[in-house]
Amino acid sequence: MTAPFRFPRFFVTSPAPCPYLPGRQERKVFTELNGPHAAELNDALGRIGFRRSQGVAYRPSCAGCSACVSVRVVAGQFRPNASQRKLLRRHEDLEVTACRPWATEEQxxxxxxxxxxxxxGGGMAGMDEEDYADMVEQSPVDSVVIEYRERPVEGAGKGARGRLVGACLTDRQADGLSMIYSFFDAGDEIRPGLGNLIIMDHILRAHAAGLSYVYLGYWVKGSARMAYKTRFRPIEVLGPAGWSRLAEPVADPG
Structure with missing residues (x-):
C-alpha cells in the first residue's frame, strides 16, 4: 500500500548577511525532503523556485527584496553561440562520466x-571532507556526480583514469536536470571556461534524455558573480506570474 502524501511543513531561517548584495539581509524558507514522496515533492518545489541541499529544499524569502530569481535553460532550444562552440571544441577530448553520488578524496x-x-571567503570555505561527503551522499532523490576528466596519459595501464578537472552534483527531476553544485580547476590556464563547459554539457545531456530544462539556481540582476548564467539562451526566469522568457540581449563575450 502506498503511503499517503503529507503536505510539508515549512520553516523560516533567521536573517543573515546577504552574500550577493552588500548591506542586505537574507532569509530562507525551507522544508525537509524525506519519506517515500521526497522525489515528487522535490520536483514540485523545484518548479516553483526551490533548491535542494542534502535533505532540505529551500528558497529565498527576504523581507522587502526579491532580487534572487530562479532561472532555467530551455534545453531543446539552446543553440551555442560562436564562443560556446569554440569552447566545446577546445574541451572535446574530455571524458565525461555520470557516477553514483559517492564522495571521493580526489573530488x-x-x-x-x-x-x-x-x-x-565564502560560506563553504571551511568545508571539510566529512561536510563534502554529506553534501554529495545525503540525497533523498535521484542524484549523480558528473565527472570531467582528461584522458589517461599514454602507457598508464589498464583501468587508469585521467586527471579530474571538473565535477557537478546533479539531480534528475521529472522535467529537467538541476545543477546543485559544480566545481572545477579554476587555475588551469590550458583549460579556460570549464564552468561554462559544464553547464553546456548539462544542457546537451538534458536534451538527449528528453528533458526540457536545466535549472541553474538563482540569478541576481547586476551581480557580476551571476552574470554567466544568462549567457545560455533561451533562458527563463520565475516571476509572480510563473516562468517567462528573459528577453534582454546579452553580448557575446567572445
Missing amino acids: FRLLRRYLGARHP
Missing part, C-alpha cells in the same frame, strides 16, 4: 582548490 581536493581560487 574533495578539486573542490578545495576551486573554493580557494573562486570563493576564499
